[in-house]
Amino acid sequence: MNAIKSEVRKTFTTKMWWALLIPITLISMLANAFGGLFENVVDVGDIPVALPSLLPISLSLTLNQLVVFAAVAGTIAAAGEFRHRTITTTYLVNSGRGAVLTAKLLIAAALGALYGLVASAAGSMVGLLAQEAKPDAADLLVTILVGVVVFALWGVVGAGVGLAVGNQVGALLVVLIYLLVGEQIISVALLNADSVAVNELSGYLPGNAGDVAVVTEPARGFAELIPSEVAGENAGNQLVEALTGVTNPPSSVVSLLILSVWTAVAVGLAAFFSGRRDIT
Amino acid sequence: MHDGSGRIIVNQISKRFGSVAAVNGLSFSVEPGVVTGFLGPNGSGKTTTLRMVLGLVRPTAGQALINGVPFGRLGEPAKVVGAVLEAQGFHPSRTARNHLRVCAAAIGVPDQAVDHALGSVGLAEAAARKVGGFSLGMKQRLALAAALLGNPQILVLDEPANGLDPEGIAWLRTFLRGFAAQGRSVLISSHLLAEVEQTVDHVIVISRGYTAYQGSLDQLRAGQRARVLVRCPDPARLAEALSKADVLEIDTLPDGRLAVTGAPLQKVAETALEAGVPIYELTEERADLEQVFLRLTSGQFAGGQPPFAQQGPPPGYGPPPGPGYGPPSGYGPPPGQYPPQHPPQPGPYGPPPGSGQYPPAQGGPPPNWGGR
Ligand SMILES: Nc1ncnc2c1ncn2[C@@H]1O[C@H](COP(=O)(O)OP(=O)(O)OP(=O)(O)O)[C@@H](O)[C@H]1O
Ligand SMILES: [Mg+2]
Numbered sequence: 001m002n003a004i005k006s007e008v009r010k011t012f013t014t015k016m017w018w019a020l021l022i023p024i025t026l027i028s029m030l031a032n033a034f035g036g037l038f039e040n041v042v043d044v045g046d047i048p049v050a051l052p053s054l055l056p057i058s059l060s061l062t063l064n065q066l067v068v069f070a071a072v073a074g075t076i077a078a079a080g081e082f083r084h085r086t087i088t089t090t091y092l093v094n095s096g097r098g099a100v101l102t103a104k105l106l107i108a109a110a111l112g113a114l115y116g117l118v119a120s121a122a123g124s125m126v127g128l129l130a131q132e133a134k135p136d137a138a139d140l141l142v143t144i145l146v147g148v149v150v151f152a153l154w155g156v157v158g159a160g161v162g163l164a165v166g167n168q169v170g171a172l173l174v175v176l177i178y179l180l181v182g183e184q185i186i187s188v189a190l191l192n193a194d195s196v197a198v199n200e201l202s203g204y205l206p207g208n209a210g211d212v213a214v215v216t217e218p219a220r221g222f223a224e225l226i227p228s229e230v231a232g233e234n235a236g237n238q239l240v241e242a243l244t245g246v247t248n249p250p251s252s253v254v255s256l257l258i259l260s261v262w263t264a265v266a267v268g269l270a271a272f273f274s275g276r277r278d279i280t
Numbered sequence: 281m282h283d284g285s286g287r288i289i290v291n292q293i294s295k296r297f298g299s300v301a302a303v304n305g306l307s308f309s310v311e312p313g314v315v316t317g318f319l320g321p322n323g324s325g326k327t328t329t330l331r332m333v334l335g336l337v338r339p340t341a342g343q344a345l346i347n348g349v350p351f352g353r354l355g356e357p358a359k360v361v362g363a364v365l366e367a368q369g370f371h372p373s374r375t376a377r378n379h380l381r382v383c384a385a386a387i388g389v390p391d392q393a394v395d396h397a398l399g400s401v402g403l404a405e406a407a408a409r410k411v412g413g414f415s416l417g418m419k420q421r422l423a424l425a426a427a428l429l430g431n432p433q434i435l436v437l438d439e440p441a442n443g444l445d446p447e448g449i450a451w452l453r454t455f456l457r458g459f460a461a462q463g464r465s466v467l468i469s470s471h472l473l474a475e476v477e478q479t480v481d482h483v484i485v486i487s488r489g490y491t492a493y494q495g496s497l498d499q500l501r502a503g504q505r506a507r508v509l510v511r512c513p514d515p516a517r518l519a520e521a522l523s524k525a526d527v528l529e530i531d532t533l534p535d536g537r538l539a540v541t542g543a544p545l546q547k548v549a550e551t552a553l554e555a556g557v558p559i560y561e562l563t564e565e566r567a568d569l570e571q572v573f574l575r576l577t578s579g580q581f582a583g584g585q586p587p588f589a590q591q592g593p594p595p596g597y598g599p600p601p602g603p604g605y606g607p608p609s610g611y612g613p614p615p616g617q618y619p620p621q622h623p624p625q626p627g628p629y630g631p632p633p634g635s636g637q638y639p640p641a642q643g644g645p646p647p648n649w650g651g652r
Contacts, residue, residue: 006386013378014371085369089426091336093358093386279336280297280328 003094003103011107016076017114024069024115028123031062033130052225053135055127056143056218061243062123063116063147064211068179070115070151074108074158075171078270083168088279097275101163105156105267112155116148139221146217146252150210153256153263157206160266163274183207187245199247203255206262211244213255219243282347282354286312286433286465288333293342294489295328302328304489305342310467310482312433315460317480317497318469321577325489326469327366330438333467334363346434358387361434362427364420366442372412376403376422379411380429387430397425402451416443424452434465441475453479473573487577500572507541508548509533511561521555522548537561 011017032055081087094100124140158175165171183205190202202208220236228235240249250258288310295303303325310316320326331337333344335351346354346361354360370379380394398407401421406414411422420443427435435456441449456479460466470476473483483500485493493500512518515538519530522540527548529541540548545564552559 002386002388006382009378009382009385013374013382015373080371084371086371088336088365088368089383089423090386092334092363093383093426093430095356096352276338278331278338280331 001099001103003099004106006090006094007103007107011077011111016080017073017111020069020073021115021118024066024119025122027066028059028062028119029126031065032058032123032127034058052222053131053133054222055124055131055135056139057215057222057243059120059123059127059140060143060147060214060218063119063143063150063214064244066115066119067151067154067210068176070112070154071158071175071179072172073111073115074155074160075162075175076158076168077108077111077162078104078159079162079165079168079171082162082166091279098271101271101274104159104163105270108155108159109152110155112151112153112158113148115155116151117144119151120144120147136221139218142217143214146256147214149256150214150259153259154210156263157266160263160270163270164266164272166273166277179207191245191247196247203246203249204258206259208244208246209250209255209258209262212240212246212249213252213259215243216240216249216252216255282349282360284433285347286463287347288434288436288465288467289345289348290329290333291342291345293329293332293344294340295325295332295337296340301489303332303339306486306489306491307342308484308491308494310434310465312465313460313463314481315456315466315468315479317473317476317483318467318486319471319473319476319483319573319577320469320486320492321471324471324486324577326471326486327438329486330363330365330436330467330469334361334365334436336365356388356430358383358430358432360430360432361436362430362432363436364423364427364438364440365436366438368419368423370411370414370419370422373410375408375410376414376425377407379422380426383426383429389429389431393429393431397428400428401425402448417445417448420444421448432464435459435467437466437468439469439471441470472570474570477569485573485576492576497569501569506564506566507539508543508545509561509563509565510538510540510548510552510559511536512538512552512557512559514557517555518552518557521551521557525551527551 034054081090090100091097094103120143124144128134158171161174162168162171165174186205187202187208191199193199203212216236219239223235223239226235232238237249241247249255290306290308292305292307293303294301294305306325306329318326318330328337329344332339333346333351335357343350351357351361374382376398377394380397381391384391384394395404395407398404401424403418403421403425406418411419414422420440424437424440427437437456440452444452456466456468460481468476468480477497480497482495483493483497484491510518515532515536519532519538522530522543525543525547527540527543531539531541533539545562549559549562
């Protein structure tokens with residue numbers, strides 16, 4: 001499809017895509033070296049059981065911290081066209097606004113997935129080298145797979161917000177303020193309510209849904225490796241709750257679906273507003 | 281699908297931005313084989329109209345059709361119409377070639393078209409440079425290259441001469457004339473008639489969002505009135521003799537010359553001879569088209585005037601607004617003295633332009649895009 005080819009060229013002929021990869025790679029490497037540091041501090045001989053690998057869980061937490069970059073990349077890829085006024089040319093050369101919208105959302109998904117992959121690869125590499133305990137390959141791969149999907153979805157959300165707002169600074173503010181501050185505030189408000197049903201709503205916020213999706217499998221895997229007399233019953237779920245701040249978190253799959261619904265909302269808004277906007 | 285005619289039809293199109301009525305029921309058509317000029321002062325709605333034609337701005341009322349369909353239904357629009365719009369953007373860190381490769385991919389033309397387009401606008405050498413470092417004129421050329429990529433049948437250009445050097449302007453003029461000569465259509469906007477006078481065949485003049493004139497440039501030119509300037513030792517006697525000979529539109533210029541309107545040069549000379557007034561200097565002066573244009577669009581900033589009727593005469597024959605036309609004027613009859621005529625008549629002369637912003641009305645070659 002012409003529009004997609006054009007968007008690919010557009011994305012890879014500016015610095016943005018690799019400029020954002022630098023912090024992603026560095027942060028992921030640093031964060032996953034910690035499992036190794038932890039092993040060095042604790043005298044492994046003191047613990048009666050073999051310590052399980054921390055890599056899947058540390059990688060999942062790293063991915064949750066870094067997913068904002070996927071959203072930012074999607075936002076800039078879409079809304080940058082308004083900032084540089086290239087949207088005029090884009091609409092003049094493409095076969096319709098719908099084609100442009102579709103191509104931009106797909107590119108944002110691909111860019112998000114790429115970021116998720118690079119973050120996973122960089123983190124895993126360092127983690128495998130630094131840590132004595134080796135992870136179960138399946139645990140690690142599931143973490144990476146879910147992480148890549150969540151990154152792709154956040155890329156689409158970013159692009160959707162960018163196209164819906166039609167202004168790069170405005171769209172970035174919306175995405176960053178929501179992800180870095182807004183959702184925390186809403187979560188705290190929900191968790192402070194007396195009703196458990198209201199507490200559970202925190203799992204339906206997009207940021208939390210993505211976090212829960214990524215963290216659930218490695219947290220369960222980690223909990224299983226610890227004998228239940230040490231960890232207690234239902235340790236996996238408690239760990240997810242502790243790590244994400246969500247009460248009674250839904251399953252990984254349900255959380256992915258929740259994030260997908262939010263993504264669809266962003267896409268709908270983008271389609272509505274970008275189809276109507278006057279380009280002056 | 282579209283009909284392939286190469287025609288643009290704008291039908292009663294209007295656009296409001298909140299409380300601002302940018303375009304008010306504008307209608308015109310652009311025909312293949314000619315260059316159509318779209319003229320109007322700043323803020324008269326040119327850019328808004330062109331953007332409505334190109335599907336970038338949604339009209340409040342009316343419609344614009346290209347080849348019989350709205351822009352959005354052209355299918356592969358860049359293969360039908362290429363456009364260079366005012367302040368069209370580029371990503372500053374993308375190179376010229378990459379900018380065009382992005383466009384080529386969207387249009388669906390092979391990458392060879394990119395180098396061809398770069399060459400044809402004279403940017404081959406700058407192809408690998410980032411657009412952020414380009415001059416205004418280079419950006420205009422790059423925008424034109426993008427417009428040409430799809431080998432379109434119609435070109436729409438909004439103030440394309442902005443930033444172009446004389447050579448570039450001359451090249452553009454030749455290019456557009458050649459483009460139209462192939463039976464294709466060109467719509468080009470400008471706020472200066474002189475700028476496009478050498479290029480266009482048809483003109484559409486708009487003022488405050490209304491059509492003030494639509495027709496051929498020749499017709500507009502034919503409506504010009506000439507006046508005869510006479511230098512003589514006894515202007516009063518000559519004026520008296522002229523008025524006896526039924527020549528009544530006589531004014532005295534600040535330098536003492538008489539300005540006679542409505543009589544041929546020969547008649548003035550013969551009358552002077554009969555009256556025994558020696559003549560030191562006798563010249564015929566034609567109104568510049570720019571003054572016609574100014575008069576057509578005057579009142580844009582005066583407020584409160586009714587819209588002009590299409591093809592109708594311009595309102596008011598007072599001195600044109602703008603720099604270089606300061607008082608005293610007083611070289612013409614008061615407003616309304618002329619009966620309405622078709623095509624519109626330029627008004628009488630104001631004092632000659634003083635600021636140099638407008639071309640002198642007398643002597644020299646006609647103003648053009650690059651020659652001065
Ligand atoms: N996005 C917008 N929002 C509000 N008003 C606008 C917008 N775009 C244009 N206008 C107004 O519409 C009117 C027509 O503007 P337009 O840009 O079409 O004029 P123009 O003929 O192209 O002028 P110029 O010769 O300066 O380029 C102006 O009054 C302008 O202020
Ligand atoms: Mg304009």
